[in-house]
Amino acid sequence: MSPGETPRSACALQGAVATSTAIGGVIPIVHATAGCALQCYLSNCLASSTQGYGHIGGLSLPSTNITEKHVIFGGSSRLREQIKNTVRILDGELYFVLSGCAPDLVGDDSKAMTEEIREQGYPAVYLQTPGFLGNAYLGYQSTVKTIIDFIIDQTTTKPSKTKGLVNVFGIVPGQDSFWQGDLLQLGKILSSVGLTPNTLLGAGQTMENWKQIPEAELNLVFSPWGQDIAMYLEDRYETPYIGRIYIPIGLDEIEVLLKEISQKINVNKQLIEKSINNASTEFNFVLGQFADAYFNYDFQVDFSVIGPTSQVLGISHFLMNTLGLNPKALVITDNPPLKDVEIIKHFLPEIDGKIGVLFSDDSQEIAIFLNQERVTLILGSTLEKDVAAKSGSAYLSISNPLWDRIILHRGYLGYEGGLNLIEDVGTALLRARHQLDYLNQPKFFDERTIGLEK
Amino acid sequence: MTPEPKGIPIQERRIGAIGAYWGPVQPLIEAITKKQAAQRIRTFCQTKWDEITSALQLLHQITDAAVVVHGAKGCSSVKHFLNAFYGSGGSLISSNLNENDSIMGSDIKLSEAIRRAHRYYNPNIIFVVTTPIVAINSDDVQSVTVKLSNELGIPVVPVFADGFKSKIGANGYDIALHALASYLIPPARRTNHKQVNIVSTTEHLVDIEYLFNLVSSIGLEPNIFPQFGNLNNLKKSAEALVSIGLRSESRIIGEYLESEQGVHFVQPIPPIGIKATSSWLTFIGDLYGHQSEASLLVRLKTTECCAEIERLSSKLSGLKVYISGAAVIALSLANLVEEFGARVIGLSLFDLDQNTAKLVEENYNNNKWNFNLHVGEGQIFEQVNIVSRIKPDIYLGGLGQAAPIARLGIPAVCYSSMSLYGYIAATKLVKKLILATQNKSLVNRLAFYGSPYTDSWLQKSPNWYIKQEVR
Numbered sequence: 016m017s018p019g020e021t022p023r024s025a026c027a028l029q030g031a032v033a034t035s036t037a038i039g040g041v042i043p044i045v046h047a048t049a050g051c052a053l054q055c056y057l058s059n060c061l062a063s064s065t066q067g068y069g070h071i072g073g074l075s076l077p078s079t080n081i082t083e084k085h086v087i088f089g090g091s092s093r094l095r096e097q098i099k100n101t102v103r104i105l106d107g108e109l110y111f112v113l114s115g116c117a118p119d120l121v122g123d124d125s126k127a128m129t130e131e132i133r134e135q136g137y138p139a140v141y142l143q144t145p146g147f148l149g150n151a152y153l154g155y156q157s158t159v160k161t162i163i164d165f166i167i168d169q170t171t172t173k174p175s176k177t178k179g180l181v182n183v184f185g186i187v188p189g190q191d192s193f194w195q196g197d198l199l200q201l202g203k204i205l206s207s208v209g210l211t212p213n214t215l216l217g218a219g220q221t222m223e224n225w226k227q228i229p230e231a232e233l234n235l236v237f238s239p240w241g242q243d244i245a246m247y248l249e250d251r252y253e254t255p256y257i258g259r260i261y262i263p264i265g266l267d268e269i270e271v272l273l274k275e276i277s278q279k280i281n282v283n284k285q286l287i288e289k290s291i292n293n294a295s296t297e298f299n300f301v302l303g304q305f306a307d308a309y310f311n312y313d314f315q316v317d318f319s320v321i322g323p324t325s326q327v328l329g330i331s332h333f334l335m336n337t338l339g340l341n342p343k344a345l346v347i348t349d350n351p352p353l354k355d356v357e358i359i360k361h362f363l364p365e366i367d368g369k370i371g372v373l374f375s376d377d378s379q380e381i382a383i384f385l386n387q388e389r390v391t392l393i394l395g396s397t398l399e400k401d402v403a404a405k406s407g408s409a410y411l412s413i414s415n416p417l418w419d420r421i422i423l424h425r426g427y428l429g430y431e432g433g434l435n436l437i438e439d440v441g442t443a444l445l446r447a448r449h450q451l452d453y454l455n456q457p458k459f460f461d462e463r464t465i466g467l468e469k
Numbered sequence: 470m471t472p473e474p475k476g477i478p479i480q481e482r483r484i485g486a487i488g489a490y491w492g493p494v495q496p497l498i499e500a501i502t503k504k505q506a507a508q509r510i511r512t513f514c515q516t517k518w519d520e521i522t523s524a525l526q527l528l529h530q531i532t533d534a535a536v537v538v539h540g541a542k543g544c545s546s547v548k549h550f551l552n553a554f555y556g557s558g559g560s561l562i563s564s565n566l567n568e569n570d571s572i573m574g575s576d577i578k579l580s581e582a583i584r585r586a587h588r589y590y591n592p593n594i595i596f597v598v599t600t601p602i603v604a605i606n607s608d609d610v611q612s613v614t615v616k617l618s619n620e621l622g623i624p625v626v627p628v629f630a631d632g633f634k635s636k637i638g639a640n641g642y643d644i645a646l647h648a649l650a651s652y653l654i655p656p657a658r659r660t661n662h663k664q665v666n667i668v669s670t671t672e673h674l675v676d677i678e679y680l681f682n683l684v685s686s687i688g689l690e691p692n693i694f695p696q697f698g699n700l701n702n703l704k705k706s707a708e709a710l711v712s713i714g715l716r717s718e719s720r721i722i723g724e725y726l727e728s729e730q731g732v733h734f735v736q737p738i739p740p741i742g743i744k745a746t747s748s749w750l751t752f753i754g755d756l757y758g759h760q761s762e763a764s765l766l767v768r769l770k771t772t773e774c775c776a777e778i779e780r781l782s783s784k785l786s787g788l789k790v791y792i793s794g795a796a797v798i799a800l801s802l803a804n805l806v807e808e809f810g811a812r813v814i815g816l817s818l819f820d821l822d823q824n825t826a827k828l829v830e831e832n833y834n835n836n837k838w839n840f841n842l843h844v845g846e847g848q849i850f851e852q853v854n855i856v857s858r859i860k861p862d863i864y865l866g867g868l869g870q871a872a873p874i875a876r877l878g879i880p881a882v883c884y885s886s887m888s889l890y891g892y893i894a895a896t897k898l899v900k901k902l903i904l905a906t907q908n909k910s911l912v913n914r915l916a917f918y919g920s921p922y923t924d925s926w927l928q929k930s931p932n933w934y935i936k937q938e939v940r
Contacts, residue, residue: 018537018564018582020589026543048601048632050519053847054546056869057522062549067872071921074869075849078516082633086605100513100934104850104926116541117601117633120571146541147571147602379589397552418553 019377023348023396023416024190024323025058026146028115030154033059033189036072038162039221040108043071044101045078046094046125047115051146052078059189063415064422066195069218077101081117090118094128102137108222109165110139111158119145140165152240152323152349155187159215159244166226167251174229174252179210181276182231182248185241186262188216190323190349192417196426196435197262201235204429207290208273209283218424229254232280237262237428238325239355255279260358261328265337265433266291266298268329294430301434302337305441309338314444317341319388321381321395322414323349326427328362330394330413333433334440335364344371344388346381346395348414392444409447411439477647477721479635481508486822488636490844491851491932494833497842501826510636513934517847520630521600522547523641527670527718528596528628528649529559533699535592537582539564539575539610540600544632554868554886555673560590566602575608583617583625593700594653595625596645604631624700626652637820638846639795642670642718649695649703650725657707657730664705665689665753666712666732668719669696676890680740683891687754687762695722707732711756715739717797717825738828739797740890742805743778747771770892778809781899786810788906791861793817793852793870794884796825800832802865802884802898807836809899815859817866819846843931849873853920854931863906876918880905 024030028047032055035041045052056073060066067073079097081090094112101110110132114125129141142161144154183201188194198214205212213231215224234245234256245256257279263272273287308314318340320327327345334340342364351359356374363370373384382402385393393403396414403410412419413427426432480486485501489509500506521544528536529551536559538545545563564582566575579597586595597614610627618625628648630641665684669677677697684691692709694702706712707730712723714736723734735756740749747767754763788811792799796818803813813836821829821844829842840859845851849870856864856874864874864881871881882905888894905912920927 018562018578018585020562020585021548022542022545022563022565023549024542025546026541029543029546045516048519048521049514049517049638050522050547050632051543052516053518053522054543056516057550058543058546062546062553065553070918073849073873074516074847075873075921076516078514080511080514080517080519080636082636086601086633096512097514104513104922104934106921106923115601116571117605120602120605146543147566147568149567150542416549416552418549 020379021398022150023376023398024150024152024350026150027144027148027154027157028113028146029055029058030151030187030189031113031142031144031158032076033063033151034155034158034187034216035111036068037188037216037220038225039070039219041111041222042101042105042107042109043076043111043113044098045076045113045115046090046097046118046123047078047081048117049078049080051115052076058416062418063189064192064417064420066421066423071105077105086117086121089121089123091123091125091128094118094123094125095131098128098132098139102132108138109162110137111162112139112141113144114141116145116147119143138165150350151190152187155190156240156243159184159241160247162225163228163244163248166228170229176232177211177227177230178232179280179282180213180227180231181205181210182213182228182234183215183237184234184244185236185238185259185325186216187238187240187323190415191238191325192413192415192422193426193428193432196422196424197428197432198426199424200426200429200432203431204269204273204290208286210276233257233276235259238323239351239359240349242355260355260362261325261332262428264329264333264427264429264436266295266430267336268332269294269429298430298434302437305437308441308445312445312448314441315339315341316391316444317343318392318394319344319346319385319390320413321346321348321393321399323347324351324355324359326414328359330427330436331364333436335366337433338437338440340392341366342370343390344373344385346373346375346384348376350374350376392440394440407447407451409443411443476629477643480637480640480643480820480822481635484822484824486637486820487844488820488846489935490821490842491855491935492841494829494842497821498826498830501821501823504823507937509935509937511845511848511934512936513850515847515849518638518641519632520634520638520641520644521598521632523638524598524628524630524645525561526551527642527645527696528598529561530555530557530696531594531698533593534596535560535562535586535590535594536596536598537562537564537579537586538598538600539566539579539582540602541566544600560586560592562586562589571602571606574606575603576613579610579613580617583613583621587621587623593623595621595623596628596648597625598628598630600630601632604629604633624652639718639820643721646670646695646718646721647725650722653700653703654707654726654730655704659708660710661690661708662710663688663690663757664692664709665757666692666694666706666709666726668712668714668722669693669698670716670718672696672715672890673888675888676894679888679891679894683750683766684753687750687759687766689753689757689759711735713737713753717795720824739801741798741801742808742895743771743774743892744808745801745804746891746895774892774896777896781896781903782810784903785899787812788862788902789814790902791815791817791856791859791864793864793866795819796821796828798889800828802889803832803836805895805898806865806902811902813838814861815840815843815855817843817845817852817855820844850922850926851931853877853922854927854929857920857927863902865902875912876915877920878912878916880909880912
């Protein structure tokens with residue numbers, strides 16, 4: 016990776032912290048210089064959907080805050096002390112020790128320190144997460160794998176399958192702006208066809224849910240960043256998986272997904288039909304309502320999406336295939352593994368004419384690309400707001416880093432998510448139009464309005 | 470170019486700074502004054518600001534500068550926060566080091582990042598902020614900055630933040646300001662008798678604009694830097710008669726200007742609160758012989774808000790307040806709320822040193838405080854422990870501190886996003902405090918979360934995890 020402006024997908028440590036703090040009962044212990052855990056707070060909680068944190072996080076993150084002395088003489092003893100005291104101060108179901116760049120470069124034996132506390136009967140596990148290893152998506156992937164290994168390690172008996180239990184992977188807290196809402200939506204959909212969703216992250220999800228991972232009948236993946244985990248679980252527990260690389264938005268995608276699920280495991284076909292029928296009544300009704308504004312204001316425009324693979328493909332498929340919008344320029348920012356790039360290209364929406372695609376997370380490169388393409392609607396991170404303003408494009412913030420909206424439980428996944436997206440896109444287009452109207456107003460009109468206000 | 474300047478010793482050595490304490494104030498102040506304060510360390514810590522984040526917070530607001538964060542990606546994540554919170558993330562690039570670079574060295578990537586920063590932003594200065602990877606691998610940053618400085622024809626200034634030099638996060642400000650001063654301030658060609666330097670470091674733009682207007686309206690020419698200023702403001706700084714420091718860290722650049730360029734440096738109590746603003750303005754008026762202009766303005770402004778002060782005081786009067794923040798800010802805020810009739814019942818200061826210790830002593834004496842002092846940046850667990858014991862009516866804290874306290878059911882206000890300087894800011898802040906105590910509906914509901922800490926911790930003494938270092 017070359018140097019870049021404002022890297023948007025943080026580092027492995029930040030991904031691991033965002034993921035682990037999304038699991039109830041997990042207490043991260045960061046072994047690093049003081050600012051590392053602080054930057055987790057600043058980027059994960061403040062600049063990522065302004066989403067804050069749940070039970071533990073923010074400035075409360077335990078961190079060894081190592082200084083020069085520990086860099087010179089080693090910081091293992093500092094970590095030992097920190098772990099020992101963390102278990103006294105914070106009750107947890109899993110103490111998750113994470114090491115940053117400095118202790119890893121000087122060779123602290125963080126693993127041994129973690130094993131020590133485990134020998135004392137405390138549930139603890141260690142993961143090496145220096146920022147130079149990779150981005151937050153990698154941090155997510157390693158975190159999930161590490162906690163699964165910890166659970167495997169703890170279970171002595173061969174797990175039996177629980178009928179209808181489905182694990183969900185690939186939606187990354189902190190990086191996927193709508194992660195919690197998307198998981199909640201997915202949970203509702205799976206429940207509606209009689210399945211038991213195991214979404215693992217966010218409200219109400221604890222270590223108990225993670226312990227059930229081996230019992231699942233099926234694993235669902237929704238980004239390039241959960242494929243390895245699903246394959247690992249398939250090898251280990253023969254759990255089949257559906258490996259999507261993007262989130263399903265709207266009626267069609269969910270219908271396809273549910274049918275695919277029913278081919279893999281036993282699902283009540285009638286329930287699927289009923290669920291789709293119920294959803295389509297509501298969905299189509301709302302879509303019909305939307306049509307009036309769509310045509311009155313000419314919403315059939317070309318658009319650009321900037322974000323991680325799962326969002327870019329998910330959103331562009333929906334906008335194109337359900338709303339009839341025209342994808343023009345797509346930017347994939349999560350630096351997906353090379354093997355996935357070909358798959359991504361395969362899934363790019365197909366239309367007449369060329370779609371520009373850029374793989375980059377450098378804001379300047381992205382800005383230049385967008386300026387060339389000149390689209391009417393830009394869906395991207397808050398970093399693209401200025402580009403949109405300068406080119407007069409309508410703008411909606413949908414990807415990380417995102418700080419001009421608060422997104423807590425809003426999702427774009429599923430039927431409801433699709434409707435959310437319709438509302439948001441419509442609002443963005445409408446606002447841009449009003450903005451333009453305002454700018455184009457003849458001057459006497461302004462004066463008259465001011466006169467009226469008086 | 471400029472000869473290589475010497476680094477600056479860490480705050481612990483230079484000004485006897487300490488970052489961990491809870492207990493009676495007198496023995497601590499005595500120890501610090503005698504330069505004998507023990508470097509206590511924590512055996513359990515929570516996160517806090519470090520040198521990199523502090524340095525970046527300060528450097529990003531220099532209007533014509535670009536910053537290269539020389540490290541792994543995550544070290545520059547702070548930019549998004551700066552963007553979100555201050556509305557300007559500045560011109561910032563990461564050299565984006567990976568595992569290979571951490572083994573094979575990073576000079577090529579650094580050169581590339583500096584060139585890219587130059588190409589993208591066309592800056593007048595480029596700062597290179599170092600991080601643990603380069604510090605531990607002893608990569609030669611200076612040779613690259615010297616080379617690129619010659620190549621690009623602009624100063625490329627290394628800021629050896631490293632991230633682990635000191636236990637005091639504010640040390641990052643010192644490192645950045647020291648680099649800034651020694652690289653960028655040339656000797657004065659003339660003296661401008663109306664110019665007053667205002668050293669802004671971490672303030673909000675609105676605050677500085679307010680002071681700019683205040684100082685301008687008594688007939689002086691404020692020169693604002695390094696924040697919100699540019700290379701020209703820095704160059705011009707040596708021409709002033711006096712530099713006014715606002716926050717503690719401004720001392721570094723002020724003292725540099727005093728010792729190297731003969732610009733007198735003063736650090737009056739910052740203009741937070743009605744009385745403090747008046748005396749700040751009067752002080753500057755006196756310095757420049759503009760007494761009459763200053764006193765006229767003070768009279769005008771105080772008369773304007775006189776009725777408001779009385780009205781607000783009647784509502785704030787008697788409330789018990791807990792305050793947390795950097796020493797100078799927290800003490801100023803404490804005086805502000807006492808000015809409006811509230812009672813300060815506890816203080817958490819980020820750190821304490823020989824300069825701020827005097828201020829603490831004065832404040833304890835003047836306000837007849839006898840509560841224990843807490844020193845610690847971040848360390849919410851200790852604050853939760855203290856606050857659960859002394860149960861203030863309201864908590865006033867900095868970024869990220871209010872929410873965990875509010876989850877205990879205690880009304881809280883965060884001052885970090887508010888303007889603090891001047892008359893209007895003072896009354897606005899007091900209004901916020903009153904509102905927070907009057908409507909507790911969210912705070913009451915947040916009690917659902919409660920404290921994540923064990924009962925055994927909450928029953929222990931707040932300094933249980935602060936030990937005397939064995940050295």
